[in-house]
Amino acid sequence: MFLAVFIPGFDVMSTAALLQDGDPDKLARHNARCLSLALALGGANSTINFALDGILGSQLAPSRELTTLPITAFVVGSLATAIPASLLMARIGRKPGFLLGGVIGMTGGLVAAAGVIASSFWLFCLGTFLAGSYLSWTQFFRFAAADTATPAFRPKAISWVLAGGLAAAFIGPQIVINAKDALPGLTYVGPYIGSTLVILLSMGFIALTRWPKMDTSSREATISRPLSEIIRQPRFVVAVAIGMLSYAAMNLVMTAAPVAMVVQCGYSITDSTLGIQWHVVAMYAPSFFTGSLIARYGKIKVMSAGLVLLGLCVVVGYAGYSVAHFWAALVLLGLGWNLAYVSATALVADCHHPAERGKVQGLNDFLVFGLVSLASLASGILQNYGGWHAVLSALVPMLGLAVIALVILLTSQRRLARAG
Structure with a gap:
């Protein structure tokens, strides 16, 4: 297959061959590469929505308080899907689940496009809700990459998958810039149709993933503790808390940034879209x-x-309203999110046994996107009534809570070390 030629290390062997190769992480690397490529394409869906939903919301919403409701619907779609998607994949497997998510994402792009054509705010919000549901499925790519990895390779597998988002950072904005006027008289319809096409291509790489049946011969593979026991682990609490707060902080600022640049400061759509591109x-x-x-x-x-980097985002954002200040703040925001969120994800993966994946990962993403949905809604309110600086100020207490969570974990670890 041509992918084996043009993508170094890409393997199209069967699941059994990958498992019998003698390298304990060969299957994990194969899946991580496939999932990374799938995210590179499917992740463009999120970039398109984050770049345009708030702006279109300001044009279609019946009141300015609802400007960011389309993005909130996008995030709520992720929230509503997190637990059902995780539990469903525990029953039917990763590949069928991810393919189903792709169908939902394509539907969302078409419904959003129909909402723009009909100038229907609520139909547009339904489309972004479905697009957000697809985001929830893609969020499980990182956990799926860890499923077949050894503990030593697990953080790298997660990072490899998220690296696919780098391509999405360019693909999504370029679709927005080049397709926004592609259909005469139907401005901004093109990018949402474009999102359906990249999701379809993404599904091709999902089809190439290989998933072995769960090994139930070991005791660890069959252990399934009550959720109440799992969530009492200090490291699980902190991992979820950092994941929630870092993602919510990132979404709060990213959601408001295009509106602040275009509506508040009068910059162009291209300026704001490129800002989102470099942020991603x-x-x-x-x-x-x-x-x-x-x-x-x-x-x-x-x-x-x-x-620390998320804190620097606040400092730079407060320093001025130039395009450079916006872009620098968004870059720091993205860097901080990556380090905090990948670490939190890796820590969550350390807190459960294989048989507990469905409920633990579903709960984690439900809590993460629960707070993110509130942050998204708050972003519109803060931006409309307080402006860009009000949005940045909201990050301060969130980061304070994250620091407190880390201090609690370190204190707990030191106490256990003394007791041991």
């Missing part, structure tokens, strides 16, 4: 080495570095 580049480019950083310095230190 910053979100995913570090994934090429985040896994190695975690392996060398540990999850807690890398998380802490991520929170």
Whole structure:
């Protein structure tokens, strides 16, 4: 197959052959590459929605308070899908689940396009809700990459998958810029149709993934503790908390940024779209080495570095209203999110046994996107009534809570070390 020629290390062997090769992580690397390529294409859906939903919301919404409701619907779609998607994949498998998610995402793009054509705010919101549901499925790519990986390779597998988002950072904005006027008299319809096409291509790489049946011969593979026991682990609580707060902080600022640049400051759609592009580049480019950083310095230190960068985003955002200030703040926002979120994801993956994946990963993403949906809605309110600086100010207490969570975990670990 041509992919084996043009993509170094890409393997099209059967599941059995990959497992019998003698390399314990050969299957994990194969799946991580497939999932990375799938995210590179499917992730463009998110970039398109984040770049345009708020702007179209300001044009279609019946009141300015509802300007960011389309993005909120996008995030709520992710929230509503997280637990059902995780539990369904536990029953039918990763590949069928991800393909179903792709069909939902394509439907969302077409419905959103129909909403723009009909100038129907609520139909547009339904489309973004379905597009957000697809986002929830793609969020499980990172956990899926860890499923077949050894503990040593797990952080790298997660990073490899998220690195696919780097391509999405360019694909999505270019679709917006080049397709927004592709259909005469139907401005902004083209990008949503374009999103359906890249999702379809993404599904091709999902079809190439290989998933073995769960090995039930070992005791670890069959252990399934009550959820109440799992969530009492201090490291699980902190991992989820950091994941929630870092993602919510990122979404709060990213959602408001296009509106702040175009509506508040009068910059062009191209300026705001390129700002989102470089933000998404910053979100995913570090994934090429985040896994190695975690392996060398540990999850807690890398998380802490991520929170520092998120704090710097606030400082730079407050410093001025130029395009350069917006772009620099968005880049710092993306870098901070990557370090904090990848570390949190790796820590969650350490907190459960194979038989517990469905309920633990579903709960994690439900909580993450629950807070993200509130942040998305709050973003529109803060931007409309307080402006860009009000949005940035909201990050301060969120980062404060994240720091407190880290301190609690470190204190708990030291106490256990003394007791041991």
